Amino acid sequence: MIALKETNFNFQKQTGFYKGKVRDVYTIDDKFLVMVVTDRISAFDVVLPEAIPYKGQVLNQIAAKFLNATKDILPNWVISVPDPSVTIGRICEPYKVEMVIRGYLAGHSWREYSIGKRQICGVNLPEGLKENDPLPEPIITPTTKASVGHDEDISKEAIISRGIVSSDEYEKLENYTHQLFKRGTEIAKSQGLILVDTKYEFGKADGVIYLIDEIHTPDSSRYFYQDGYQERQERGEAQKQLSKEFVRRWLIENGFQGKEGQKVPLMTQEIVTSISERYIELYEQITGEKFKKSEQEDITNRVLNAINLKLSLL
Numbered sequence: 001m002i003a004l005k006e007t008n009f010n011f012q013k014q015t016g017f018y019k020g021k022v023r024d025v026y027t028i029d030d031k032f033l034v035m036v037v038t039d040r041i042s043a044f045d046v047v048l049p050e051a052i053p054y055k056g057q058v059l060n061q062i063a064a065k066f067l068n069a070t071k072d073i074l075p076n077w078v079i080s081v082p083d084p085s086v087t088i089g090r091i092c093e094p095y096k097v098e099m100v101i102r103g104y105l106a107g108h109s110w111r112e113y114s115i116g117k118r119q120i121c122g123v124n125l126p127e128g129l130k131e132n133d134p135l136p137e138p139i140i141t142p143t144t145k146a147s148v149g150h151d152e153d154i155s156k157e158a159i160i161s162r163g164i165v166s167s168d169e170y171e172k173l174e175n176y177t178h179q180l181f182k183r184g185t186e187i188a189k190s191q192g193l194i195l196v197d198t199k200y201e202f203g204k205a206d207g208v209i210y211l212i213d214e215i216h217t218p219d220s221s222r223y224f225y226q227d228g229y230q231e232r233q234e235r236g237e238a239q240k241q242l243s244k245e246f247v248r249r250w251l252i253e254n255g256f257q258g259k260e261g262q263k264v265p266l267m268t269q270e271i272v273t274s275i276s277e278r279y280i281e282l283y284e285q286i287t288g289e290k291f292k293k294s295e296q297e298d299i300t301n302r303v304l305n306a307i308n309l310k311l312s313l314l
Contacts, residue, residue: 035089070183079314151212191287193242
C-alpha cells in the first residue's frame, strides 16, 4: 500500500514551512495555512519509521466533520478541505494554552489521582473515585503549549496571573470548551460512544476568537464504548477504548516506550496494514459513515494539484 510519508512542496507566495510529527504546514503569503496531514504516525513522542496508509485522511476528515458540526458555537480556522488529507485555513495567533476537558477520571488525571492528588490544575476532586469513573461534572485541566519539551499542567489562576490569557478572554475560552465538549458528547452518544476527554486549541485573528487545529479525532481524544461500560466499571475491568492506544500497546509488548536505548520494533507489512485497518475502523465508528479510500497511486501529485487549484482561487 502507498502512503504519504512527507511532502516537500514549494508554493507561490510561500512564506514559511513547519514539519510536525504528523503534519506538514505551509504558510502562504502570511495569510493562509496549508495543513497536509501525512500518514506518519507517532507514539511516545517518537515518529515511527513506517507511515500508515489512509491515516492522514482519517484524521483530516474526522476533524473536518467535527469542525463543521461545531461552527455554530464559534467560528473555526478552516477555509477549505480541497483534498481528503489537506485543510487550508486562516492564520490565527494561537493562545499559549491547550484547553483539556475531562468528563471521566482516566489517563493523566487518574495517574495523578492514584498517587493521592485530589487537585488537578486547581480543580478539586472528590474522594472515592475509581479509574474511568464519571466525574461529578466535566473539568477543565489546561496545559501550557511548550515550544520545547512537554506541555505542563497549569491552573486557571496561574494562566491569568501570569498574563498568558486575560481574565475576560479565558472565561470565553472556558465557555467555548464546555459547549464544544457537550456537542462532542452528544455526537459520540449517537454513535454508541462516550467522549472521555479531549483538548481544544484556540487562536485569534482580527479580534475574533477561532477554534483551530483538529478536534475530536482519536489522536486528540479518548473514547469509550457505551455498550458494557457500566458492567466493566462494576467488575473493575479495563474499559474498551477507541483511540490509538492499540499502537502504544503493540510497541510496549515489543519492548518500546520511547526510552533511551530502546529500538522501535520491526513494522512489517502485516503490522502496517493492520494499523491502517484499525484507523479506518475508528473513522467509521466515530462518524457513522463508510470510509471512502482516496486515490493513492500518485498521492503526492494528487495532494499538490488539489492545493494549487485551491490557492489559485483564494
